[in-house]
Every structure is written in structure tokens, then in C-alpha cells.
Amino acid sequence: MTKVALAFDLGGTELRGALVESGGHVIAHVSAPTMAIAGSEAVIGQIIALAGDLLTQHPQAKVAGIGVGAPGPLDPKAGIVIAPPTLAGWHDVPLIDILGKHFGLPVRLENDANAAALGEWRFGAGRGTGSMVFVTVSTGIGGGVVAEGHVYHGRRGLAAEIGHMTITGEGDRCFCGAVGCFEAVASGTALGRRATALTAPGDGSLLRRLSADGDISARHVVDAARAGDGRARTLIEAEANWLGIGFTNLLHLYSPDLIVMGGGLANGFDLLAPSIRAVVEQRAMPAYRDVPIVPAQLGNQAGLIGAASLILWEGEPGAPLAMAQDDENNNDTTKRAGAREASHG
Amino acid sequence: MTKVALAFDLGGTELRGALVESGGHVIAHVSAPTMAIAGSEAVIGQIIALAGDLLTQHPQAKVAGIGVGAPGPLDPKAGIVIAPPTLAGWHDVPLIDILGKHFGLPVRLENDANAAALGEWRFGAGRGTGSMVFVTVSTGIGGGVVAEGHVYHGRRGLAAEIGHMTITGEGDRCFCGAVGCFEAVASGTALGRRATALTAPGDGSLLRRLSADGDISARHVVDAARAGDGRARTLIEAEANWLGIGFTNLLHLYSPDLIVMGGGLANGFDLLAPSIRAVVEQRAMPAYRDVPIVPAQLGNQAGLIGAASLILWEGEPGAPLAMAQDDENNNDTTKRAGAREASHG
Numbered sequence: 001m002t003k004v005a006l007a008f009d010l011g012g013t014e015l016r017g018a019l020v021e022s023g024g025h026v027i028a029h030v031s032a033p034t035m036a037i038a039g040s041e042a043v044i045g046q047i048i049a050l051a052g053d054l055l056t057q058h059p060q061a062k063v064a065g066i067g068v069g070a071p072g073p074l075d076p077k078a079g080i081v082i083a084p085p086t087l088a089g090w091h092d093v094p095l096i097d098i099l100g101k102h103f104g105l106p107v108r109l110e111n112d113a114n115a116a117a118l119g120e121w122r123f124g125a126g127r128g129t130g131s132m133v134f135v136t137v138s139t140g141i142g143g144g145v146v147a148e149g150h151v152y153h154g155r156r157g158l159a160a161e162i163g164h165m166t167i168t169g170e171g172d173r174c175f176c177g178a179v180g181c182f183e184a185v186a187s188g189t190a191l192g193r194r195a196t197a198l199t200a201p202g203d204g205s206l207l208r209r210l211s212a213d214g215d216i217s218a219r220h221v222v223d224a225a226r227a228g229d230g231r232a233r234t235l236i237e238a239e240a241n242w243l244g245i246g247f248t249n250l251l252h253l254y255s256p257d258l259i260v261m262g263g264g265l266a267n268g269f270d271l272l273a274p275s276i277r278a279v280v281e282q283r284a285m286p287a288y289r290d291v292p293i294v295p296a297q298l299g300n301q302a303g304l305i306g307a308a309s310l311i312l313w314e315g316e317p318g319a320p321l322a323m324a325q326d327d328e329n330n331n332d333t334t335k336r337a338g339a340r341e342a343s344h345g
Numbered sequence: 346m347t348k349v350a351l352a353f354d355l356g357g358t359e360l361r362g363a364l365v366e367s368g369g370h371v372i373a374h375v376s377a378p379t380m381a382i383a384g385s386e387a388v389i390g391q392i393i394a395l396a397g398d399l400l401t402q403h404p405q406a407k408v409a410g411i412g413v414g415a416p417g418p419l420d421p422k423a424g425i426v427i428a429p430p431t432l433a434g435w436h437d438v439p440l441i442d443i444l445g446k447h448f449g450l451p452v453r454l455e456n457d458a459n460a461a462a463l464g465e466w467r468f469g470a471g472r473g474t475g476s477m478v479f480v481t482v483s484t485g486i487g488g489g490v491v492a493e494g495h496v497y498h499g500r501r502g503l504a505a506e507i508g509h510m511t512i513t514g515e516g517d518r519c520f521c522g523a524v525g526c527f528e529a530v531a532s533g534t535a536l537g538r539r540a541t542a543l544t545a546p547g548d549g550s551l552l553r554r555l556s557a558d559g560d561i562s563a564r565h566v567v568d569a570a571r572a573g574d575g576r577a578r579t580l581i582e583a584e585a586n587w588l589g590i591g592f593t594n595l596l597h598l599y600s601p602d603l604i605v606m607g608g609g610l611a612n613g614f615d616l617l618a619p620s621i622r623a624v625v626e627q628r629a630m631p632a633y634r635d636v637p638i639v640p641a642q643l644g645n646q647a648g649l650i651g652a653a654s655l656i657l658w659e660g661e662p663g664a665p666l667a668m669a670q671d672d673e674n675n676n677d678t679t680k681r682a683g684a685r686e687a688s689h690g
Contacts, residue, residue: 073632082632131499147499154476154492154600158632161597166590166628168525169513178593178628180513245511248523252506253598255499283511283523287418287427287503 004061005311006051006105009112009303010070012036012086015043017050018301019058020308024123026301028057039089040081044098051103065106066099067307069115076157079109108310112303113160114151116296117144119306120260122313124297129257133250134296135162136263137243138218141183145254152254163187167245182249186242188218188265195221195235207232222268239265240272244279251280251288262296269295349406350656351396351450354457354648355415357381357431360388362395363646364403365653369468371646373402384434385426389443396448410451411444412652414460421502424454453655457648458505459496461641462489464651465605467658469642474602478595479641480507481608482588483563486528490599497599508532512590527594531587533563533610540566540580552577567613584610585617589624596625596633607641614640 002021009016016031030050035042047068055061071084079096081087096107110118117126117134126132131147141163145152152159163183164176172193174184184190195216199205202213206229210220221239224232247259261269273293281289298305347366354361361376375395380387392413400406416429424441426432441452455463462471462479471477476492486508490497497504508528509521517538519529529535540561544550547558551574555565566584569577592604606614618638626634643650 073630147497148495150493152492152497152599155602155636156600156632159598159600161600161630161633164597164630165510165594166512168511169515176630249510249594252509253504254497255501255503255506257500285418285506285509285521287501288506291500 002062003064003312004058005308006054006063006066007304007308008047008050008066008068009115009307010034010043010047010068011112012071012084015046015050016304017047017054018304018308019054019061020305020312022312024305026304028054030054034087036086037088040087040093043087044095047099048102063105065108065311066103067108067110067115067310068095068099069110069112069303069307070095072111072113073156073158074109074111076108076110076114076153079107081109106311110151110307110310111144111157113142114144115306115310116262116302117146117306118151118309119298119302119304120262120296121146122309123305124302125260125294126258131254131256132258132260133254133256134260134262135247135250137186137261137265138188138263140189141187143250145256147254147256162246162250165246165249167242167249182242182246186239186246188263191218191221191235191239191265192216194238195232198231198235205231218265219267222265222271225268225271236268236271237275240275241279243272244276245283247276247293248280248283251284251291255288256291259291259293260296261293262302266295347407348409348657349403350653351399351408351411352649352653353392353395353411353413354460354652355379355388355392355413356457357416357429360391360395361649362392362399363649363653364399364406365650365657367657369650371649373399375399379432381431382433385432385438388432389440392444393447408450410453410656411448412453412455412460412655413440413444414455414457414648414652415440417456417458418501418503419454419456421453421455421459421498424452426454451656455496455652455655456489456502458487459489460651460655461607461647462491462651463496463654464643464647464649465607465641466491467654468650469647470605470639471603476599476601477603477605478599478601479605479607480592480595482531482606482610483533483608485534486532490601492599492601507591507595510591510594512587512594527587527591531584531591533608536563536566536580536584536610537561539583540577543576543580550576563610564612567610567616570613570616581613581616582620585620586624588617589621590628592621592638593625593628593633596629596636600633601636604636604638605641606638607647611640
């Protein structure tokens, strides 16, 4: 059997595990609701149990190591989960040490957005590019930067906290306490909030009908806009404007070859893309205007595949990653993930 | 004689050249007004003439190569000056090829802000840090990022265009056409413009007296604030607020070990620093709040020393730079440049 990695994607809601082989193929997948309020020992116990399930399914697997994507802030080099807001009782947990001692295998840790960025870069929308900024737009906004074959880490692995980049002086206060964070105006949460404020329960609007007269989510706005609803289209325009301002900043700051947009709101990428591009072309300096902006391809598998890549393709910390090759496995992966149309340009 | 580099700092106003030895010491220095409207051939002729002057002064110099800092946009790897707004008639000029053929020496090219960042990182305020963001605040705002021993280049060397990061929806339109660029609200030009708008010729204010009733510059505001003028102090507070917002973004995006502020406005660093820090501590997420923000140490020699470093200490493009060592030469350099007090914290 080919070399495989155990990969985990540790979310505040769901803990997912997989066996990923060196072609990027997920050969087994398990998950469990994260015991997010039970503290780190309980969750690490879940990781160990899920690993057991995966290895029971594939007893012949030659496991090269364990890659874990976890919520930040975390220190990928020291292997420490610092203080994730979505996991109670995790404070400076030395996850690499703990799992390494338990399994006797190499363990690598990466922030979840960086892991997803790596997955997309190696096997998804970023295949073949030298540098890439991955932006995940859902409840919040996160990101990861791959440049010259490395995740761009910065001090303590804390770079690319793009959700808390100030882009305006207006809007609701961000949970972080500042006003004007990219996340506070452009996340799916912000879009849903604007839709909710624009309508009222029982007003008969499509937005309220889709939400059964409750709070409107970004998904409802996308669905209503797709059905041709005028108010939803206006909301999508405003959302694209904020995304365009933020993406323009990312072009000026990181000068990537490519921006990849993932997260829940990528479901509406085709609706958002024309206005995002118009804003970028209006605001970016000329040398940056032709950089493609495309939707993610790996959906919710990006983090798992990226976590596996920490073991399967990255060497020493800081060593350049091997570039993706267009072999059969890659093509399989792309098909499996259901590549969406990259409606940019 | 020790190994030296020929270094040039090609500005829109002044062309400066130096011989720099491997300890970072400038052993000879020449300059001329840039023939900025005469086209690239004339200016390249000036570079060749200045090189001749330097080599005449030091006929025994063993020149290892030529490092050039020039205005962007430029492509450091291809060695091409693309289209600098301050130099007429420069369009895709293959400067490395031209100088390499003329002198028969290795030539390296870097954007001027990146060259200054390298100089400060190797021999100035950034000595000994792993990663650093250099911000130059004067007529405009530019920057350079050194991370893990590399200049962070991005596609075509265009990363760290931090002056055109959008940080607000207000203020005067930037020359680039957008509203809310960091440069448009926080450059020395913006500070001078605000001071001019706040006062009137003949109003007897210290600001107008310092400017002989003409337009007020950032330097006048700094001088008036230092003299205790209330209006100037208020203007400095507002300036520090914009700088604090921009610097917080740089912390979140690049997570450097250090931010170094250079450029003309660094003359007022001691006045600006307390409010910059207060804004950072209010707006940055907790893990970023303790990053030092310090003034540049090399003044207008940073670019020349950085350009020399491309030859003297950097190997292949992309190879990590050697870290600075605290040898005697370094201490000499620091003294020579007149290290200012790093009033942060």
C-alpha cells in the first residue's frame, strides 16, 4: 500500500479525520461532533479514537505521520495550540508533543486556514501557481498565504490574519473590539445581518420567506439573488464591493499569482465575481489588475488534504513544498472535489 | 583591500552612489541630481560616470558587483525597471543586463523601499530580528518586508505596496484614484495638507509662521508640536491614529518581529510613538500587541547599504540572507548613522 498520512481538521463544531494517500486522494474519512466545551484532554481522546477507527478500516496503511489543522492562534513550529476561541479549556496545548508521544509518529500542526490554503495550492484551485492567497469567507473571514512554496508564517505563525485588516471606518463593531475589520463588513455573517436589517418578519419578501421569517443567512441571500430577487441582488453588490476592497488590499500587500476564495460564501462566487472584479479593476494599481480571482475547488476537504500535505509533501519546516504535477491522481482529486467554474475575468 | 560593492540609490530627484565594504561601512559616497526627464540612457550614463568617480577614488577596490535600488514598479528577478512614475521615459528598462554588460560584474536590482528595508534589517534598527516590516513615511508611504531572511517579493516583486492599502472610506482621493489609501491619509503630504487646511495665511499661528505663511509641511507640524503648539499636537495625534491603524494591519497581515518606521516623518517618531502604540494596543488582537515599533537608524543611507547587501551578503535570488553579527563594523555603522532612541513600549 502507498504511503498515507493521518489528517485531522479540528473545528469548533466538528472533528474530522482522514487517511490521505500521497496522490491527495482521501481513502477513508471519519468525523464526530467536537466535544468543544469538555477541554483539551477530551478532544485529544476523540482524535485518538478517530485515528483508531481509520486504522481499523485500513490495517495495512503505512502511516508516515499525522497532520493536524486546528483553529488559531497556534504556533505551528512549536506545535502549540495557543487559545482558540471556539475550544474551551485549550491554553498553550502542546499538541505535537502529545500526539507524537502517543503514536510514535511525526506530527505537524497548522492553522486551519493555512491548512486549507495548502490543500488548495497543492491539489485544488491553486495547482501550479507559485504564490497564492486563500481567503475563506463564511461566519468570519480567514486566510492563508502560500509564497514561493512556503506557508507565509511570520512571528509565531500569526501572519495572514486577514479578517482583522481594517478596510473602513464604518459598520458594526467587530467582535475583536475594532471598527472596520474586513470580517466585520464582508463575512457571511455581515451579509446575513444586512439582509435581516433590510427586511422585516412577515413582509412577504423572498428573503424572509426563505428564512421562514427568522434571521436571514448569507445562504438565503445567495439563493434569493439566484432567483432574481432585486433586494438580494443589491445586497450581493454591496457584499462584492467589500470583498473587492479587501482583495485589492491583498493584491497590493502580498502580490500573489492568484486569489482563491473558499468558505460558505464561495457558493455564491459566480454571482459575486463580476462586481468583485470591477472593484479590483477600479481600485488596484495597474500591475495587479490581471491577477485571477477564482473559487476554491476542494470544498470542506481542503483542510484535511492540506493537513496531510504537511506530512506527505513538505520536508523540514521552512523547506519549499514540491510543486503539484498533473498526474492522474491530481485529476482524480479535482473531479472528486467537483471543480466549479472559475468565472473570473 | 576588503571586498566592496558598488551601490546606487536611484531617486527621482537625486542619484546617489557609494562603495560599501562587507562590514556595511560606506567608504566613498557621490551624488548628482537625477536627469529625471532625460530618459533612461542619460540616467544610466550618470550611473556609469558616478561609478567611475568612485573607482577613481579607490583604485584598489575589489568590486564584487553592483547593487541598485530604484523606484518601483520593477521586477527584481528579471532585472527590469518597469515604469517608475518619477523617471520619464523608463519603460521596461533591462537595467541588470545593461549594467552587467558594461561593467562585466554581477548586478542586482531591488525596489528602493525593499533595499532600505534590507539595509535596516542587516545593519540598522532590524539587526538580529527574524522578520521585519519597514515603513517609509514621507511624501508617500512605501514599505518592504523581510521574512525568514528573504525580501518578501510576491509576483513580479510587487508585494508590500502598503501605501495603497485601503484603511478607511474617508479622506481625499489618492493619486492612484482610490479613496482611503494608507498613503492618502497618513503620509507626510497628508499631514501637511491637514495643517494647511486648519490654518490661514496671516493668522499668526506658529504653523504658518514656520512656513512663512506658505503651505505647511509635515516637518513644520513636527517642529511646532515639539515647541508645544496645541494645534500641531492635535494634528500629530490624528496622524498617529492613522499610522496606528495602518501598522495594526501590517501586524495582522505579516506578523513581523518588528516594525521599523523610516522616511522624513521618522524625525517626529518620538512625538508620534505614544499614540501609535495606544492605537495598536486598542486595535490589534492580543497576540500582536507586544511587537516593537521603532524608528529607522540608517537615515538616507539605508537604501545604499541595502543595495550593497544584495551583492555582499545575499547569495542566489531567494537564498536566505546571512544574519547580522555584532562585530565591530556593525557598531561603527550604528554610531555613524546616529541611532535614535527607540521610544516604544
